[in-house]
Amino acid sequence: MELVPGNSLITATPEEGRALAVKLARLSVKATQPDGDVRQRLRPVYGENADSLIAVAQVVATEFATIAAANGYWR
Amino acid sequence: MELVPGNSLITATPEEGRALAVKLARLSVKATQPDGDVRQRLRPVYGENADSLIAVAQVVATEFATIAAANGYWR
Amino acid sequence: MELVPGNSLITATPEEGRALAVKLARLSVKATQPDGDVRQRLRPVYGENADSLIAVAQVVATEFATIAAANGYWR
Amino acid sequence: MELVPGNSLITATPEEGRALAVKLARLSVKATQPDGDVRQRLRPVYGENADSLIAVAQVVATEFATIAAANGYWR
Amino acid sequence: MELVPGNSLITATPEEGRALAVKLARLSVKATQPDGDVRQRLRPVYGENADSLIAVAQVVATEFATIAAANGYWR
Amino acid sequence: MELVPGNSLITATPEEGRALAVKLARLSVKATQPDGDVRQRLRPVYGENADSLIAVAQVVATEFATIAAANGYWR
Numbered sequence: 001m002e003l004v005p006g007n008s009l010i011t012a013t014p015e016e017g018r019a020l021a022v023k024l025a026r027l028s029v030k031a032t033q034p035d036g037d038v039r040q041r042l043r044p045v046y047g048e049n050a051d052s053l054i055a056v057a058q059v060v061a062t063e064f065a066t067i068a069a070a071n072g073y074w075r
Numbered sequence: 076m077e078l079v080p081g082n083s084l085i086t087a088t089p090e091e092g093r094a095l096a097v098k099l100a101r102l103s104v105k106a107t108q109p110d111g112d113v114r115q116r117l118r119p120v121y122g123e124n125a126d127s128l129i130a131v132a133q134v135v136a137t138e139f140a141t142i143a144a145a146n147g148y149w150r
Numbered sequence: 151m152e153l154v155p156g157n158s159l160i161t162a163t164p165e166e167g168r169a170l171a172v173k174l175a176r177l178s179v180k181a182t183q184p185d186g187d188v189r190q191r192l193r194p195v196y197g198e199n200a201d202s203l204i205a206v207a208q209v210v211a212t213e214f215a216t217i218a219a220a221n222g223y224w225r
Numbered sequence: 226m227e228l229v230p231g232n233s234l235i236t237a238t239p240e241e242g243r244a245l246a247v248k249l250a251r252l253s254v255k256a257t258q259p260d261g262d263v264r265q266r267l268r269p270v271y272g273e274n275a276d277s278l279i280a281v282a283q284v285v286a287t288e289f290a291t292i293a294a295a296n297g298y299w300r
Numbered sequence: 301m302e303l304v305p306g307n308s309l310i311t312a313t314p315e316e317g318r319a320l321a322v323k324l325a326r327l328s329v330k331a332t333q334p335d336g337d338v339r340q341r342l343r344p345v346y347g348e349n350a351d352s353l354i355a356v357a358q359v360v361a362t363e364f365a366t367i368a369a370a371n372g373y374w375r
Numbered sequence: 376m377e378l379v380p381g382n383s384l385i386t387a388t389p390e391e392g393r394a395l396a397v398k399l400a401r402l403s404v405k406a407t408q409p410d411g412d413v414r415q416r417l418r419p420v421y422g423e424n425a426d427s428l429i430a431v432a433q434v435v436a437t438e439f440a441t442i443a444a445a446n447g448y449w450r
Contacts, residue, residue: 003243009298018078018099022106024243024289028282031247033272046275047108050121054130055279057103061137062286064099070298073084073145093153093174097181122183125196129205132178136212139174148159148220168303168324172331197333200346204355207328211362214324223309223370228393234448249393249439253432256397258422271425280429287436295448318378318399322406347408350421354430357403361437364399373384373445 001034003027009070017071021063025056076109078102084145092146096138100131151184153177159220167221171213175206226259228252234295242296246288250281301334303327309370317371321363325356376409378402384445392446396438400431 004024011017033039046052068074079099086092108114121127143149154174161167183189196202218224229249236242258264271277293299304324311317333339346352368374379399386392408414421427443449 002240003247004239007238007240009239009293010300013082014079014084015077015082022078022103025282025286028247028285029278031285032278032281035272038273042273042275042278046279047110048113048117049275050117050124050127051130052275052279053104053107053117054121054127054134055276055283056107057100057134058130058137059279059282059286060103060106061100061134061141062283062290065137065141066286066290066293066298068084068141068145070293070300073141075085075145088157089154089159090152090157097153097178122185123188123192125192125199125202126205128179128183128192129196129202129209131182132175132209133205133212135178135181136175136209136216140212140216143159143216143220148216150160150220163307164304164309165302165307172303172328197335198338198342200342200349200352201355203329203332203342204346204352204359206332207325207359208355208362210328210331211325211359211366215362215366218309218366218370223366225310225370227390228397229389232388232390234389234443235450250432250436253397253435254428256435257428257431260422263423267423267425267428271429274425277425277429280426280433284429284432284436287433287440291436291440291443291448295443295450313382314379314384315377315382322378322403347410348413348417350417350424350427351430353404353407353417354421354427354434356407357400357434358430358437360403360406361400361434361441365437365441368384368441368445373441375385375445 001031003031009067011067011071014068014074017067017074018064021060021067024063025059028059076106078106084142086142086146089143089149092142092149093139096135096142099138100134103134151181153181159217161217161221164218164224167217167224168214171210171217174213175209178209226256228256234292236292236296239293239299242292242299243289246285246292249288250284253284301331303331309367311367311371314368314374317367317374318364321360321367324363325359328359376406378406384442386442386446389443389449392442392449393439396435396442399438400434403434
């Protein structure tokens with residue numbers, strides 16, 4: 001199972017870096033729960049729960065911090 | 076869907092950097108839950124829940140750490 | 151709404167840096183919930199809940215990490 | 226009990242670094258709960274709980290940040 | 301109210317740095333809830349709750365990361 | 376009460392660094408709840424709770440990030 005799309009943290013722009021962060025977070029969940037049906041069943045659960053959505057945002061923020069540092073903050 | 080407004084982490088001031096952090100956090104939630112009606116319905120849920128508000132502040136703090144580092148802390 | 155008092159992360163001392171971290175955390179909550187009455191109503195809720203108080207401390211710790219780095223740890 | 230497979234944080238690629246992060250997170254749980262039967266019994270509990278899966282992703286993101294820094298972000 | 305004992309992050313040893321991290325975490329809670337009676341009443345609540353104790357340890361770990369960096373890891 | 380075994384963050388290997396991270400996390404809990412009987416009573420509570428085990432892993436990951444940086448990632 002692919003954990004890092006393109007096997008690189010380097011992206012051309014912050015936007016692409018952010019998309020990678022979102023993708024890494026999702027692939028992390030997939031690595032822990034490979035069953036697509038289960039993940040599909042859980043989608044409306046966290047998708048309509050404020051605290052779950054905030055917790056996802058926390059994961060994305062942590063992944064993005066790593067990717068941004070990897071890219072020298074695209075300065 | 077735009078994840079990083081202006082596709083840059085560079086801002087003129089800490090205040091702008093902070094506003095960007097708040098925006099990134101919100102766009103993260105939008106990326107996970109694109110349905111505006113659902114997000115609107117959840118607003119009063121997290122907006123009137125102390126722990127949810129604190130969790131949002133945690134996401135903003137994490138995003139701001141990245142943006143502040145990107146801007147050399149506006150020294 | 152002001153997000154960063156004084157629009158700077160630079161403080162003379164760790165004590166001032168810490169006070170700024172506490173203030174940034176509170177302004178984050180205010181940015182998410184601008185209604186002062188709601189925030190006032192929630193005060194006793196989180197103020198008398200151990201987990202909420204710990205979660206606030208986590209936000210302050212994260213904000214302080216950024217401010218301390220910005221100030222070269224006041225070495 | 227082995228905590229760091231290969232006793233090194235250095236990996237050839239981000240993909241391997243990510244796999245190491247997932248492994249470190251799991252070994253952390255094992256270090257806290259060595260009983261395999263208990264961990265096995267808990268698998269469906271967190272595996273089918275959105276918030277638990279998100280919390281695991283948060284641990285992986287934090288471990289990955291360390292491993293990515295260790296590897297100079299595989300630049 | 302004092303937020304940073306000694307108004308410095310610099311300590312002679314990791315042990316002192318760790319003690320400072322524990323102290324900063326506690327002073328954070330005090331800054332949010334200045335009422336000593338309330339904090340005293342909450343002590344057995346979080347003191348006998350596994351998740352609360354773990355959450356306190358998370359705050360200490362975050363504070364310690366800042367203090368350790370401030371002291372060049374006491375190398 | 377000892378908070379940092381050996382009063383140093385420097386270890387020979389990542390494995391030892393990881394063991395130190397686990398130890399620091401446990402000593403943090405001990406610093407907050409010195410009563411060994413209480414901690415013993417709580418062991419099966421968090422030891423058989425998926426979310427508690429994940430939260431412990433999050434603390435270890437945060438401590439390890441500090442220790443790994445202290446050791447230059449054992450490069």
